[in-house]
Amino acid sequence: MAGTRIGRDPAGGDVAVTTTEQALTAAFREEAGRLAASLVRVLGDFAVAEEVVQDCLLAAWERWRVDGIPDNPAGWLWTTARRRALDVARRDSRYQAKLAILAASGCTHDAAQRDDDRLALIFTCCHPALSSETQVALTLRTVCGLSPRQIASAFLASEHAIAQRLTRARRKIAMAAIPYRVPDADHLAERLAAVLAVIYLMFNEGYLTSSGDDPQRRDLTEDAEWLAALLADLMPAEPEVLGLLALIRLHRARATTRFDREGQLVLLADQDRALWDHAAIAGAADLVVRASRMRRPGPYQLQAAIVACHAEAPAWEDTDWPQILLLYDALLDYLPSPVVALHRAIAHGQVTGPGDALADLDALGGALDSYHLFHATRAHLLRELGRLAEARRADERALGLTANPAERALLEQRLCRTSAPAEQTKPA
Amino acid sequence: MKYVLLFCGTDEDARAFAALSEVELKERYAQVGRWFAANRSRIGATQQLQGPETATSVRFGQDGAAMVTDGPFLEGKEQIGGYAEIEVSDLDEALEMAKTWPGRGSVEIRPVVTSR
Numbered sequence: 127m128a129g130t131r132i133g134r135d136p137a138g139g140d141v142a143v144t145t146t147e148q149a150l151t152a153a154f155r156e157e158a159g160r161l162a163a164s165l166v167r168v169l170g171d172f173a174v175a176e177e178v179v180q181d182c183l184l185a186a187w188e189r190w191r192v193d194g195i196p197d198n199p200a201g202w203l204w205t206t207a208r209r210r211a212l213d214v215a216r217r218d219s220r221y222q223a224k225l226a227i228l229a230a231s232g233c234t235h236d237a238a239q240r241d242d243d244r245l246a247l248i249f250t251c252c253h254p255a256l257s258s259e260t261q262v263a264l265t266l267r268t269v270c271g272l273s274p275r276q277i278a279s280a281f282l283a284s285e286h287a288i289a290q291r292l293t294r295a296r297r298k299i300a301m302a303a304i305p306y307r308v309p310d311a312d313h314l315a316e317r318l319a320a321v322l323a324v325i326y327l328m329f330n331e332g333y334l335t336s337s338g339d340d341p342q343r344r345d346l347t348e349d350a351e352w353l354a355a356l357l358a359d360l361m362p363a364e365p366e367v368l369g370l371l372a373l374i375r376l377h378r379a380r381a382t383t384r385f386d387r388e389g390q391l392v393l394l395a396d397q398d399r400a401l402w403d404h405a406a407i408a409g410a411a412d413l414v415v416r417a418s419r420m421r422r423p424g425p426y427q428l429q430a431a432i433v434a435c436h437a438e439a440p441a442w443e444d445t446d447w448p449q450i451l452l453l454y455d456a457l458l459d460y461l462p463s464p465v466v467a468l469h470r471a472i473a474h475g476q477v478t479g480p481g482d483a484l485a486d487l488d489a490l491g492g493a494l495d496s497y498h499l500f501h502a503t504r505a506h507l508l509r510e511l512g513r514l515a516e517a518r519r520a521d522e523r524a525l526g527l528t529a530n531p532a533e534r535a536l537l538e539q540r541l542c543r544t545s546a547p548a549e550q551t552k553p554a
Numbered sequence: 555m556k557y558v559l560l561f562c563g564t565d566e567d568a569r570a571f572a573a574l575s576e577v578e579l580k581e582r583y584a585q586v587g588r589w590f591a592a593n594r595s596r597i598g599a600t601q602q603l604q605g606p607e608t609a610t611s612v613r614f615g616q617d618g619a620a621m622v623t624d625g626p627f628l629e630g631k632e633q634i635g636g637y638a639e640i641e642v643s644d645l646d647e648a649l650e651m652a653k654t655w656p657g658r659g660s661v662e663i664r665p666v667v668t669s670r
Contacts, residue, residue, distance in 0.1 A: 253645075255645055255649070301665050302557075302645050302663075302665045303555040303643075303644040303645050303665065304644070304645045304646075305643075305644040305645065305646050309646075313646075
């Protein structure tokens with residue numbers, strides 16, 4: 127992107143603007159967090175640091191649209207940010223003491239310091255004293271440089287609500303003195319788990335709300351992958367970070383086949399595997415292996431290994447179910463949740479038959495009674511066992527429990543198909 | 555940074571406390587004593603409060619008139635049983651202290667307003 131001159135050709139205006147926006151988005155995401163991190167360290171104030179970053183991004187947006195993106199966009203942003211931070215420090219007596227640090231180029235290009243700053247920023251945004259929704263919004267805002275409007279659109283929330291949430295968060299960080307640093311060794315595991323949870327939540331939000339029909343909406347799965355990759359860069363010796371990065375990449379590598387052209391959900395068994403990104407899958411599988419060599423297993427590594435089993439199978443029939451069943455058994459030790467048990471039951475059924483899986487599910491019973499996939503899975507197993515009337519009732523339960531249009535369509539289709547002969551015998 | 559730790563408990567916590575045997579009660583007080591001793595350098599004023607049934611509240615209506623009522627402000631789940639002012643470097647240090655509080659129930663950590 128460096129050196130590209132844009133916006134001068136009226137005929138190609140639209141294309142040029144899109145290119146600029148894409149280039150700007152990439153540059154902003156890369157630089158906004160770095161900028162914010164160093165400024166927070168120097169100024170010790172979240173709100174001011176973010177304001178300065180926002181100013182710079184706005185200035186860059188105005189300027190670069192006219193002049194084109196400079197050869198060194200990072201350098202341009204840094205110089206501008208430093209100048210504005212100095213202005214703020216001169217204006218406000220609270221920052222007088224910081225003036226000297228800023229003037230002596232506190233926002234350095236020292237790569238190691240900047241990495242430390244960014245890592246500290248991530249841990250602050252994901253501090254357990256903030257609610258998980260706030261952690262996600264603040265991370266997107268501060269580390270990824272998304273605007274409140276972009277965050278709001280990704281979460282289908284109002285911009286006002288997101289802006290308020292961010293303001294409250296910054297106030298709490300300042301008032302309650304939430305520290306800005308990477309936790310010490312005693313607390314690192316626990317705090318890292320919170321950071322990974324935020325990235326995974328961000329990914330899931332993007333994954334579940336995407337349907338490929340709205341190209342204008344921010345793709346949070348991309349932001350989550352970027353963050354996980356950043357964290358893997360900053361903490362290369364943490365196997366769970368690699369596990370989460372692999373998990374996200376394995377899902378994203380197959381995202382295009384989740385929906386058909388009409389936006390209908392396509393089950394894994396029916397997806398066209400030729401369309402998957404096999405290079406990305408191989409890369410992610412390598413990450414899983416690299417993580418496993420560190421001999422500190424964890425839930426993200428296990429989930430990535432399970433998804434890798436699916437992604438690397440040339441066809442549904444080739445799926446290595448015994449391996450998947452073993453991995454689910456291990457995963458249950460870390461995440462003893464009924465939902466994990468449900469997935470384990472499905473794998474169990476594939477290994478020893480639908481009767482066993484149904485018995486597993488019925489043993490779970492009550493815990494998942496209001497979860498649509500529990501009933502949808504039961505319906506599938508009952509149908510395999512030839513218990514059609516029960517299957518139909520289970521599908522109807524599932525339909526009553528989900529509002530997701532793609533899932534509803536799939537269930538309705540299934541109900542329609544299985545009941546068609548019976549319905550036709552009735553008089554119209 | 556100055557914070558106040560508010561030691562709270564639900565009715566259930568209060569019942570569990572009341573049900574402690576004499577030996578258990580002695581042990582609990584010993585634990586609490588050790589916690590205060592271990593954190594002495596960080597603790598300022600601290601008090602245990604009498605139970606919420608001894609509380610009297612003064613509320614001000616829209617017209618500014620004072621109204622006296624029997625009972626605590628918050629009828630309901632959590633009651634404040636005591637407090638300690640602490641001086642620590644940041645929220646993480648306050649959290650460390652609160653997490654080792656042996657008195658059970660819950661601990662609310664509130665930063666204190668300081669003049670700039």
